[in-house]
């Protein structure tokens with residue numbers, strides 16, 4: 443009998459609950475700490491943690507068949523693009539189905555996590571209690587810390603400036619002139635909704651985007667054949683041709699011409715924005731150049747009256763519980779081995795710290811299984827030098843493929859990622875076999891009996 447290492451999971455959003463379920467199934471002792479009083483993170487509209495970016499009308503833009511965990515399908519009679527209330531229910535059903543809820547410590551935020559020289563994590567909870575762990579799994583989400591335009595636009599605005607994270611519904615937008623900045627999914631949804639009640643809506647962008655409809659040929663567009671064995675250029679080239687033929691090019695609607703091919707930016711999905719532009723209810727504009735009191739000047743010299751500016755300018759990746767000298771992501775960039783294992787700290791893992799072409803939930807689940815193999819000694823990492831080379835290779839490929847932007851620092855292609863991860867796990871299992879299944883992360887942390895999820899002694 444060998445004592446397995448004990449893990450701490452930070453967060454019980456869709457990523458943290460996948461981690462907790464997997465560690466529970468694999469007999470790995472863990473504590474899962476959740477700041478809020480409920481699971482679901484971003485998908486719990488009005489979450490008491492104040493971190494959810496969900497607005498009243500939010501629907502998923504990755505189809506439910508892409509988003510569901512492989513071992514827990516969403517009900518077949520749910521819509522393809524469910525409302526956030528469905529998704530929250532789904533995560534609650536998931537934790538109850540797998541018996542995970544009782545292993546989550548709710549309203550218990552992790553305040554600080556420090557790594558001792560012997561590798562043990564000292565985790566301090568809000569309120570001051572300190573606990574020890576052999577491994578740390580970070581699942582605190584990366585869409586809650588608003589990124590405002592950097593640098594701020596020159597001039598001053600006398601109206602209301604808000605970030606998409608604050609947006610709940612169109613209350614207060616009635617009869618107003620609204621400028622929405624950005625070409626991501628927040629900008630699309632908010633501009634469309636605002637256009638139903640506001641006098642004027644201006645959609646400002648510094649760069650064009652391909653607008654992908656939710657459906658193509660009657661199927662959710664993220665379920666179009668996407669065989670990862672075909673070169674990505676071929677796959678996306680076909681998709682771009684289909685879009686141009688069926689829908690038209692963005693510049694045909696007065697939007698900026700994308701400076702990239704389809705698939706070289708995080709997908710912008712909207713069924714409605716082009717239609718609202720065609721109806722004259724949204725007016726495309728280039729980037730904001732200057733704020734002039736109750737007016738906004740754009741980079742083409744045009745000026746409009748404005749009451750509200752909604753900055754849909756994305757999010758910062760932050761870890762308030764780490765000392766920045768230990769772990770941080772300046773400009774949203776944190777290199778990780780296959781977007782999960784920290785390359786230098788061999789007992790630190792991140793769930794869904796990635797931006798997929800596709801949904802995050804099955805990827806968080808696959809990463810959790812990988813971590814479980816590792817913590818049980820069934821998977822061994824390649825040498826540190828090979829890990830670094832692998833990270834560099836992946837980063838070179840990513841930065842070459844995607845438009846240079848702080849939103850493209852952790853892009854992965856859903857299908858490619860899962861195929862490559864499966865291959866890596868099999869290679870690491872062979873390494874573990876050769877090494878006699880030694881535990882890469884030995885159990886050193888003081889056992890704390892009676893805590894949720896603690897199964898102290900487990901056969902490896």
Ligand SMILES: Cc1cc2nc3c(=O)[nH]c(=O)nc-3n(C[C@H](O)[C@H](O)[C@H](O)COP(=O)(O)OP(=O)(O)OC[C@H]3O[C@@H](n4cnc5c(N)ncnc54)[C@H](O)[C@@H]3O)c2cc1C
Pocket residue numbers: 452453454455456457458475476477478481482483484485491493495496497500501502503504509550551552553581582583584585586628763793794800801802803
């Ligand atoms: C508006 C919007 C729509 C989106 N739509 C989609 C979509 O359709 N499909 C898709 O795949 N992705 C979508 N995303 C991406 C989104 O990030 C994921 O869907 C998903 O929420 C990621 O889950 P997570 O668990 O990693 O993070 P979160 O959902 O953010 O959950 C993190 C959890 O960690 C907890 N936490 C944070 N810090 C601490 C701490 N210090 N101590 C304890 N607990 C802590 C939080 O309370 C929270 O419960 C969307 C994002 C946004 C902003």
Ligand SMILES: NC(=O)c1ccc[n+]([C@@H]2O[C@H](COP(=O)([O-])OP(=O)(O)OC[C@H]3O[C@@H](n4cnc5c(N)ncnc54)[C@H](OP(=O)(O)O)[C@@H]3O)[C@@H](O)[C@H]2O)c1
Pocket residue numbers: 500501502503504585590591592593606623624625626627628629631647648649708729754755756757797846847848849
């Ligand atoms: N319905 C849904 O399911 C839904 C809805 C909303 C959001 N989401 C998800 O939530 C995540 C965040 O989306 P998001 O749209 O909030 O953010 P995002 O994808 O990061 O997009 C930010 C947008 O703002 C632009 N931008 C950033 N800084 C700027 C500046 N200083 N000046 C001008 N433009 C600037 C970016 O342009 P560049 O490209 O040039 O950097 C980009 O167009 C994504 O994963 C998204 O898919 C999903």
